[in-house]
Amino acid sequence: MNRSNGPSANSDRRFDAVLIVAAVVFSTVLLALIGANVWVAGLDRIGVWETLKQTEIQQALWLSIGTSVYSTVISLWVGTAIAHLISQRQFWGCRFIDLLMDLPVFLPPLVIGISLLILFRQTPLVWFDEWFHIAFAVPAIIVAQTIVGTAFVYRTMKATFDQHAGRIEGIAETLGASRWQVFSRITLPASKQAIVASIAIAWARAFGEFGPVLVFAGSFRGRTEVLPVSIYLELNSGNVAGAAAISLLMILIAAIVLLLVRFTSRDRFTSRAGSPR
């Protein structure tokens, strides 16, 4: 069975070629999308500069980073806790919760926004909003971002917790560890990759969250203006170059953060080479 020649080698080569074509074509499309922004921004360099110089855009930048980090942290803890519960315990209604947690992922973002707005402004919960000033303020941004982020964290973490199926957790319990000790010393450290993946996806979703923010937090210039809202506002005032410039800014930040995540996810145990046998 020499696989380097004969008819099988040819078909392997063809198979590889198909894969490579798919990869190249799609990468080109993605690069072209970024390039289109560069091009539009490049045509109106003064406009770009004028846009990025606005204090509102700088505020939007800090607000975007601040709210997305904040909501990522909340999403991470809440999502992980629920994922651990559903993965470890069987109880009445756990299947229902499992289904429910997927809802924010499948719902159109706008539905989340309008539902939040109705919940906080049309139901008896309105006293809560009067008290804490959530709707049309910064907390609304965080709430909207957290809802979707938590769903993504839940999905990612539950897949990991299910995969372990509690084997090493059970062994840790035989050694006298409480459920809390098992969770903090065994489950969490063993799920480091999944945690990093959760952070990346929850943050990316939060950073780019637009629909719910637009409806629930409004689009007040410089007040509830996160970067996607800035793009919307610039586009609505006809400033295409400015919108492209902010898009590029978002791409840049996302790229930096994702590289950072990749870098930190390299585990000190898994990166060390081979076994010394």
Next chain:
Amino acid sequence: MRSYVGISGFAMIASTFLILFARSANQGHDAVVVLCAASLAGPVTELQEAFQSSKLNADGLSIDVLYRGSPELLALHRISGVGDLLIAADVHYHRVFVETEICDAPMPLGKQFPCLIFTSVSEKDALSILNHGGVTTSLPKPQHAAIGRAVAKIVGAQTYQRMLQNARVSRETVTQVATDVSNGVVDVGCAWTTTPRQFSNLKNVVPPHWDQYESQVGVSVFYASQKRAAANAFRKFCASPAGQNIFADHGFSAPTASAKNLASAPQK
């Protein structure tokens, strides 16, 4: 575990500082909230800045503006009660609000007319969209944008429906239409005579009789507003000579109708 808690805590604190830092220039809850038609972003942004630094603003009020299509503003206000003032592109919307006893009678601010906008085609080609021209169009939807409603009224609802079916794009706000035309996505679009001011490359033509439809921009105060005094101060500023100059700079004609004429519902 401890490190996770530590990192989380640090991230929360750091991001809280970032959020506070980002907002330090604009302080929050006591701002007067203006719901404003998206097409009026140009003059209203200037009004906002002028008011905040004017001596009419003795209490140091800050103004926050939400720019959307007028029907969406109505929906948002109904759902959430957000907003102290309404500035709509066409007093028709005020009438809807006034009739449903949501806001008081509008104070007129300026006047604009529907027109056709274009960049590269000739004026004749632009006018040809009224009778099956060979040009591509971006048209505002009558149920979403004041301009769509206006044009539909002028050319007749059925004709406009036909024009919409032939259009390459149909949009919710006049600015979206103008952006389409400005970017060369389409040849011709419908807009207000004031719209081309926001775009350097737009030309406009007012078809015959279109100037008989005048759209009055008006401002009214919501009954639900908890800052009515402050809202009235801003409204007064809009109607003052300083405010009127800003509208004139953006191509609006002086308003003709008085507030009384515009309001058909009883005053509260």
Next chain:
Amino acid sequence: MIELIDVGLQRGSFRLPATSLKIDARQCCVITGAAGTGKTTIAEALCGLQSIDTGTLLLRDQVANNIPVAQRGIGYLPQDVALFPNMSVSANIGFGLSVNRWPKEKKRARISELADQLQLNELLQRVPRQLSGGQQKRVAMARAIAIFPDIICLDEPFVSLDDDSKTLITDLLSDLRSKSAPTILVVTHQPQWITEISDFEYRVQSRSANTA
């Protein structure tokens, strides 16, 4: 010390028929039997990793069916070793000591004692995936007995070990018996390695014989 009275359970298509077994304090029992008869299931049921459907499990003369895993105090060597992948060898061995809040000095002393006995001194700073199968088994063994449990349950301790390592384990077990003298249950299909130190052998009947 340990008593199973008609203990039975069902997991999917696998069924452990009612099993009865009694091991007195300080005794050493070897459980043998053909593959797939439920030797491992008995060990896991003892430790609480499998819940029992029928019958009664007595530990230290108490009904233990519902005692949580963490409170059973059984030193367990699982068949698949199941070392904690994110911890070093010494952290693995010391895990039971840590969660039982042993003082640092005592803990260090105990770890090095075990490392001497099981010849793990060179490996203490490594992580499990850098160890061979036999080394992993020895680490898991050290982890199981570190806190001096009075009941020890070993599932296939001799599989994937070379003869030297097997001797190491048997020596360790006889040493344990002469000192702290725990109750020991060993599940294995290689009973020849342990007959010398075991008190009796329990043979799990093949399924066909039981269900017939």
